[in-house]
Amino acid sequence: MSTTFTFDNSTSRANPTPAPMRRLTVPAIRERKGAEPLVMLTAYTVRMAQLLDPHCDMLLVGDSLGQVIYGLPSTVPVTVEMMCAHGAAVVRGSYHSLVVVDLPFGSYEASPMQAFETSARIMKETGAAAVKLEGGAVMAETVAFLSARGIPVIGHVGLTPQAVNALGGYGVRGRSSAEADKIVADAKAIDQAGAIAVVVEGVVEPIAIAVTKAIACPTIGIGASAQCDGQVLVTEDMLGMFDRVPRFVKRYHEIGDEIAQAAATYASEVRSRSFPTPDQTYQPKI
Template sequence: MSVHSQGKRISVPQLRAYKGQQKIAALTAYTAPFARLLDDALDMILIGDSTAMVGYALPNTLSITVDQLAMHAAAVVRSTSHACVIVDMPFGSYQESPQQGFANAARMLAASGADGVKMEGGAALADTTRFLVERGIPVLAHVGLMPQYVNTMGGFKAQGMDEESAERIMQDALAHERAGAFGIVLEGVAEAVGRRITQTLGIPTIGIGASPACDGQILVTEDILGLSGARIPKFASQYVDAGAVIRAAVEQYASDVRDGSFPKLENCFGVKKSGQ
């Protein structure tokens, strides 16, 4: 049965069951208008910590907070009814201990109504994944290029480009699968690494700059709509130049205001229609 004929929100167990059955289509959303537009077409919406960079023009993802992401996630949840909604755990909200991770993840889900959380980190964070899953919080793991590790990785650099790092990423993914993660985001890894992990794991892999072999793909919505500036990431494709459409509409509006053609009387209150 097609997921789009079921008439209710896709659940975490459903996403996990898509492994080997159908590809998972996912995008980010940070606001209600975007979430409403994306909902029907997607299997999963992620409120990523990329909100920091895309929504707030910050240089990286490190400074956004649980409260900020919870507010964005709540708006997405209220505006959707079909896609599974997952929200990022921000930097510093789960790395200290499994207990810290659970407290903040529980707070995040209670405040937002999201279906699960995503956490970045290798095998060292697998105990936190297990701790959360055993206490009822679904976890989407994230390995490979991890933006929250930008300082230790020395920038946003592709990972798994040599045999040693490729094996480390494989072991990271396996550790989270054993810990109970329902899926793994593979970001910025060598294609062969993404393919091998996908073929090895029994849970879905969701690629972003990984491999076509992944069980699903996720991108930042603004990248595919031409709203991220002149530079399009290597791993993304721009499907439309929505920025050009928006600019043209705004320019026309400004022109109409300046030449007096907007607003018209029909846009005003207390004006009788002709003949009344």
């Protein structure tokens, strides 16, 4: 049995008291192919990891943090340092889910050795169990190289956000038969290279179904199909934190509106001097 640090919610400080834990393992994730669907959500902070962890099988520290946390126009500017900092936070805030960290653009494409060095650094500095990279057949050699050296890899095919400049935007992929065939071939290549799972993003549904049937490892859909072996969403999208979200996102809550209303109420009470009240201040002892 291994241990991790718990987090004291009452003070928002890490409490270094060992707590028993048993995370889901890579073999356990692979065994879910065709079984109970895998649940994955993104997480970038300790507190969000805590809230999501009991309900998820995997937490993805996605390079989407560039847009969600840092307000960047795309995932392209995200750095390894960003991924390490947020990945470590998510590992500290979770105990059950398998934590996966994205390899950011420019940190792995040059060669398998570059990918290994980046992956090794991320896993050492975060404690994550796996990395994720984008690309199909062209990355198969890299996936095989990493897998042979003890680094579990999740692939990513279809709409690949790091290639937004080459793709010309975030439109759905696979509408032509040639592109559809390529997506299926890319998924097969990554699977055969040893990927533990493959994210299938932003493709027409028959392609997602075809990929799921064609490969041995689980597929994780996002804008794909309910017939994939699991699903992933950006947590802030599904919570309603942003006004505009992709079509494939179901908004399970409108927490953005609630936060705005709470801030408005707070501002009103501060300006009217109705906050703080005696309940929130310290009075002299009699």
